Amino acid sequence: MPNLHGADEQSSFLFINACIIIAVSAFIYRKSRQIEAELAAIPTIGWTFPPLSYITAIIYTFDANRLIHEGYVKYPEGVYKIAGLTGWNIFVRDKRLIEEMRMHSNNELSLGDAAIDLVTTSHTFSLDSDPLHNTYKRELVEMRLTRTLIDLVPLAHEEITQYFAAQEPLLGDNKEWATFSPLDMSVDITTLVWSRVLGGLSLSQNQKFIASFRSLLRITLSMPLLARCLPRTLVRLIYRMLFRLKISAHLKSLLDGKDVSESRSLPEGQNICSWMLLDEFKPSSIDVLEMIEVLALSGVSSLTSVFAEILHHLAKHRNYNEFLHEEVRKITRMDGWSRNAIEEMSFVDSFVKESMRRENIRSASMMRKVVKPFAFSNGLQIPVGTIISVPSRSVHMDPERYSRPNDFEGFRFVTYEENLPTTSIQDMLISTNSDFFVWGHGREACPGRFFAATVLKLLVAYIVSHYDVQLPRGKERSRKPRWIEGNLVSDFRSKIMLRKRQRH
Ligand code: HEM
Numbered sequence: 001m002p003n004l005h006g007a008d009e010q011s012s013f014l015f016i017n018a019c020i021i022i023a024v025s026a027f028i029y030r031k032s033r034q035i036e037a038e039l040a041a042i043p044t045i046g047w048t049f050p051p052l053s054y055i056t057a058i059i060y061t062f063d064a065n066r067l068i069h070e071g072y073v074k075y076p077e078g079v080y081k082i083a084g085l086t087g088w089n090i091f092v093r094d095k096r097l098i099e100e101m102r103m104h105s106n107n108e109l110s111l112g113d114a115a116i117d118l119v120t121t122s123h124t125f126s127l128d129s130d131p132l133h134n135t136y137k138r139e140l141v142e143m144r145l146t147r148t149l150i151d152l153v154p155l156a157h158e159e160i161t162q163y164f165a166a167q168e169p170l171l172g173d174n175k176e177w178a179t180f181s182p183l184d185m186s187v188d189i190t191t192l193v194w195s196r197v198l199g200g201l202s203l204s205q206n207q208k209f210i211a212s213f214r215s216l217l218r219i220t221l222s223m224p225l226l227a228r229c230l231p232r233t234l235v236r237l238i239y240r241m242l243f244r245l246k247i248s249a250h251l252k253s254l255l256d257g258k259d260v261s262e263s264r265s266l267p268e269g270q271n272i273c274s275w276m277l278l279d280e281f282k283p284s285s286i287d288v289l290e291m292i293e294v295l296a297l298s299g300v301s302s303l304t305s306v307f308a309e310i311l312h313h314l315a316k317h318r319n320y321n322e323f324l325h326e327e328v329r330k331i332t333r334m335d336g337w338s339r340n341a342i343e344e345m346s347f348v349d350s351f352v353k354e355s356m357r358r359e360n361i362r363s364a365s366m367m368r369k370v371v372k373p374f375a376f377s378n379g380l381q382i383p384v385g386t387i388i389s390v391p392s393r394s395v396h397m398d399p400e401r402y403s404r405p406n407d408f409e410g411f412r413f414v415t416y417e418e419n420l421p422t423t424s425i426q427d428m429l430i431s432t433n434s435d436f437f438v439w440g441h442g443r444e445a446c447p448g449r450f451f452a453a454t455v456l457k458l459l460v461a462y463i464v465s466h467y468d469v470q471l472p473r474g475k476e477r478s479r480k481p482r483w484i485e486g487n488l489v490s491d492f493r494s495k496i497m498l499r500k501r502q503r504h
Pocket residue numbers: 111112115123124125126134137138141145295298299300302303304306365366367437438439440441442444445446447448449451452
């Protein structure tokens with residue numbers, strides 16, 4: 001006899017599930033219509049209403065630059081929106097409105113909350129938006145790391161020297177060119193420099209840690225792709241597990257405080273782990289680990305992809321190398337490889353800044369989630385939960401802000417005073433303003449930019465002093481970067497060539 005009782009149970013189970021699905025869909029539909037109604041005053045690029053807006057969202061995933069730029073050109077005076085897979089992306093291009101965004105506090109427009117939503121933007125990817133952690137993280141990077149740069153530059157120089165010493169079999173004393181992946185080179189060098197800054201010599205010489213961190217950095221750089229294939233929460237979870245598995249074991253002796261007290265009085269003691277462990281704030285080992293994890297994600301991955309892009313520019317625009325070499329030679333002869341020397345290098349500063357302007361690693365900057373009701377002074381209301389940002393890539397390519405923006409002009413930011421090259425404060429690599437957004441802008445602007453800019457300049461200065469760089473023959477035009485949701489996907493296949501510097 002058929003089990004009627006079981007069939008009844010099954011159909012009521014199906015009925016309840018169907019009701020839940022209908023209720024959730026109705027809620028999502030009502031909510032999205034409500035948000036659309038609230039955003040109706042903002043013009044749209046692509047389709048506005050579902051299901052067609054999902055087509056725009058899919059196009060946006062792979063071709064965000066084009067859509068964002070279309071809005072930038074079409075709505076020169078204001079704000080526009082584009083549908084994304086997880087909600088509306090609102091772009092603000094008007095300088096006055098950007099200033100208003102800049103002036104608002106983190107309690108109203110939050111970078112931390114935007115970062116949690118946008119896990120693909122690895123540079124701002126935070127694992128929590130706890131204000132205490134955020135303040136501490138900023139203090140650690142902006143104040144302590146920046147203040148110690150004077151000690152860190154020689155240590156970073158040592159790590160870079162050791163990296164290239166290990167490449168001697170390839171870059172021996174001959175005229176042969178050796179081929180490298182700029183991204184692999186960048187991953188290897190930033191891993192070494194960052195490990196030294198993070199935990200001192202013992203960490204940068206710990207081969208197991210170096211191998212683990214390197215592989216983690218590669219995963220982080222593939223994050224935009226991963227986050228597109230898997231749900232974001234899952235990506236975050238996988239990443240956290242991998243981090244704990246790969247990294248924490250190697251940091252054990254540091255976190256136990258053994259290496260810290262021994263080296264406290266040496267310049268070697270100037271490292272991030274020591275600062276945290278000896279801090280009055282007394283963070284637990286888990287706190288320290290979390291902070292290291294966030295910094296690796298929020299800064300080191302950006303540093304790595306930017307350096308790979310700069311290497312590509314050094315190879316592509318090799319006519320600059322001789323000028324750069326000359327500047328570095330003159331300055332280091334006087335000041336050695338010191339922080340002062342790095343600061344004096346105006347041509348190097350400008351070259352790095354132009355590379356970052358020309359080859360943005362992402363389309364938008366100053367991403368902020370509206371966490372309290374927010375209105376611009378022109379009356380435009382932005383609902384809570386919406387993410388707003390600045391279309392930075394388009395700003396950097398705007399002919400009204402930069403003459404011949406498509407051209408790479410390595411010394412664009414250098415001016416001359418009494419025939420000597422210099423850079424105005426506003427044009428310096430570390431400056432943020434409403435024409436230059438690679439570091440974000442305002443109170444939340446990247447706190448690691450002083451460190452990052454110094455390391456990038458040091459790397460360029462080192463390379464032009466020791467090596468000639470060029471693109472492999474026939475590859476000058478073939479590079480086609482891939483983008484996911486406005487984030488550059490790092491390309492491990494791209495190549496450059498180096499050889500020991502020949503006398504020119
Ligand atoms: C070339 C390399 C880098 C680039 C292009 C970059 C860019 C950025 C940008 C655009 C932001 C958001 C700012 C805003 O929206 O106003 C940011 C935030 C941040 N950056 Fe960087 N950054 C770099 C390197 C670093 C480094 C090396 C560190 C650490 C040592 C670092 C630490 C941070 C932190 C802690 C935040 C705040 C993140 C948060 O609150 O969640 N950055 N960075």
